[in-house]
Amino acid sequence: MKALFRLMALGRAQAGWLLFGLAMSLISTLIAVSLSGAAGAVFAGGILVAAPMALRALGPLRVVSRYAERMVTHNALFRALADLRVWFFRRIAARMAGGLGMARAGDLLARLVGDVEAQDAVYMRVMLPLVGALALLPILAVVLGNLDIWLALAVCVLFVVSAFVLPMMAMRGALAGGTTLAQAMAGVRVATLDAVTGLREVRAFAAEGRMLAATQARESTLLTAQSQALRRVSWAGAAAFLSAQAAILATLLLGRDHGATAIALVFLVMAAFEAVALLPRAGAQAGVAAAAAERVVAMTDSPIPCPDQPKPAPLPASYALRIEAVGFRWQEDRPPVFDGLSLDIPQGAHVALLGPSGIGKSTLAALCLRLESPQIGRITLGGVDIASLAAADLRHQIGWLSQATHLFDDTIRANLLIARPEASDAELWNALERAQIADAVRALPDGIETYLGEGGLRFSGGQGRRLALARILLSPAKILILDEPCAGLDADTERKFLTTLNQTLGDRSSILIAHHLAGVEKLDRIYRLSAGRAVAAAG
């Protein structure tokens, strides 16, 4: 429930539209009830002479107001949902600077699409009719109360049950089921994406049947959850229907003594109950929305790893990087990766860091970029502890080519521009040249506008690596951390790239992380990582 209110509060930005929609909805409801009342009033001709006139005017008004209401409320709703999605993305990005980790991309997608969408019930089906109900209740009380206090009491109690009590009960009942439903939908998405993303592995290991069965199993769970949710919704609807019927019957029986006037009342009661007839169903849907809201908020409200300090220090001009007696372990129960690691990378220095896989070379990059914080010691940039810098500033200054660098399903140009959106064509081509891939790009029919495909799929592993390399070379960062830049490259290309690397770096510093050296690198220092420390090695 808390999550639901939290997401509702985000609607502030679209408050104008949402309130406009609310007003339109209220007007439309009142017109509908008046129309029905007027239709009934024609039987009480003696009392309401104006009824026929009212009927002629209200008929067209009702049609127009209903159409306008729907357009306005839907527009308001979709605006709010779009905002919510962007908000979700920003919050996720702040928390997943280091990648998705154990989160599933398909599950995040399910939250962005389905769980956000479920929030429409809150505004459309709950808030709008609820406001209508709040306006109608006093009207019913006054109109009926003027005639018969017992009649007014009976109808108002039934109205409160229908508009407030049943929706509340339905909502509570749907909360737990809502969680199951949202998880089940995400389950289908994740299983399908696993099967489709892994089509190569699936074919190679003849896993078609298994993948299909996994999706079918998740789908069965989904259908069961949907069927249970539907049952709750339909019983809530049936209860609302029965209370409306009871109110009509009560009006007829208790209003007997008032003759023809009671007919107008019957029509009024019918219309009033019709206006709130969907509320109990909506209550059940709101329960689902609340559960979905929990899932959205669970991802967006987790603590930010290594957050900025309240007043980050300004970025120092110098970009000398020092790692001072750092100790770090990923988890309490795992052995330390670093134990008193000290490294000095002066401004403009070219340093290599060697060691076998799993020794912590990537962990070091994560520490320098403040994706993780060392438990002991500190890292300084230009003499300032990076913990006191703004993470965005720090990452502007340090570029990282990781082993998991992602190529987006976009053009080569768009992929490069991520590193520097304002880069000119000449700069793009220059970066491609330096990464030894310009000739291959030039040979493509669409050149730099060629689409890479999912994860760079339309290019070979070595070509993709070089495109990622071109991207990092293009970035304005002063320090480049290159984690195995030549993995997957043939020896010739590797040698060419490393030979020209220093010239292309200019005044930038570089940290080359590798298993071994090719022998052509021009380096200022070489360190070997071993037992959690860096040891200077001979060039």
Next chain:
Amino acid sequence: MGEMTISSPSTGKPGKAWLAAEARLGRRAAGGLVGIGLLGTLCAVGQAYCLAMLLAVLIGTDGPDEPVLWPALAFAALAVARAVIGVTSESLAFRLGATARRRLRTDALGRLLAAGPALLRSAHSAELAAIVVDRVESLDGFFSRWLPASMLALATPILLAAFIACFDPLAALLLIVSAALVPVAMAVFGIGAGRAASRQFTAMSRLQTRFLDRMRGIATIVMHGRVEDEAQSLLRAATELRQRTMRVIRVAFLSSAAIDVAAAGTLVFLALRIFHHMADNSLADPVSSLFVLLLVPEFFQPLRNFSAAYQDQFQAHDAAKALEALPPMPVVAEPDKPIRTVAAQGITLVFDRVGLTWDAARGPVLEDVSFGVAPGETLIVAGPSGAGKSSLIEILLGFVRPTEGRVTLNGADISDLVPSALSKLTAWIGQRPVLFAGSLRENIRFARPEATDAEVDDAARFARVEAFAASLPQGLDTDIGEGGFGLSGGQAQRVAIARAMLKNAPILLLDEPTAHLDSTTESEVLDSLRRLTLGRTTILVTHSAAAHEWNQGIGGRRIDLKDGRLIGNRGAA
């Protein structure tokens, strides 16, 4: 974003025949639901009549002593019946949609799986998944709402008009005329709605694909400080989706407004007629007048449902096109017997003037490639990146068929093998092994689900997975994230090697198996691979000098590829 280029096998208007066939099936299944719906209408008629009687008492034409007990009781009883009918028909409708979704989802995913990895060249996995998940989900309304509603929209008004005609023929005529105008209005407003629905889905699919791709590369975006740019483009995509959606639902709103006009007009006309009769005291039968008036909303309700389900029909048209365009399910042929029986003695693999073109604009990736590998032999394929080495492996894995020439295993063309038969023969270690979220053990067992724990342990030891798993908190049962999160590139590679080991197939295809490994691990893995290649037909694609030396050590041959052509064919050194 790549456009979907899956070809449609059908002729005529795409998706139309498919949807018509589905509609026939769906209508047959919806018979019970329509019956129950009509029963509900009969209850509503009864209720209206009771209500009219009770109201007539109030007008007082029949005197205040008219008994009200039995109409009131009947009214209440019918109300309960209608409530039960409502719940029942909703659950029936759900079942219609659920049955159809289950069938169509299995069909769609089955066809994607059968078509295989070549699909990923032309479509993003998020687009493909959106077909299986969202397209099929969007068809629910077609089966659970549109088909029953379209049947009831005809049957219910006719039934009601018949009742009304008994009391007030003029009113019945009026209702039928105004009801007949509803489909006309819907058709007019619905012009262009089909295209709008199709654009809406495209906008939704684009939003999903973009988001999923950006999520997978979120670290790259954050590291380059591009979060705000991406948020803005997500907002643009979301805004486009809003505009497209508004265009679709406006059709539904307009046709519903048309029904409002018809309903309100009829209601006002009938009410005014009663008023005038009452004014000159000529209201002969208040019960029947009231009865007719009360049935007006009931008369228009099925038309409202029909119009509300209108957009389901457009979505279904669009989904039909997408589902029909999926590659057809291949006819399952008899597994090739000769290959199976000879497999025990090893497999001779021959490339005979093979050519492959992915994309005509980019030219062939392989051209006129011929070579052979004898049982138990290891062939190294070398060449600069982009030379077509991986494509060669992909042909052997059946991901793609050669556009020219043929590839044979013991003389049988691999194009004639069903995918499952080919996959039994090959084990593969790719450049970018896809690891699933789950434990290391599950990821290895993926190669052969029926393998025992001991066999998985053996494979893990063999591929040096155990070497790093030992330092993990739960060893082989440690969970890793999607795409191998938590493992380094080299570690992921070793899991892939363990899979190949566990699979134990006669042909071994190794695509840069040691690319991400340090030299110590590389030599260890090469050691393991040497044992793995014994008695198997092996193709090894590699840049690694160590691997070249290793192969020469075991007397293997090497071929060199450049720009898709063979430039050297050397024997053992």
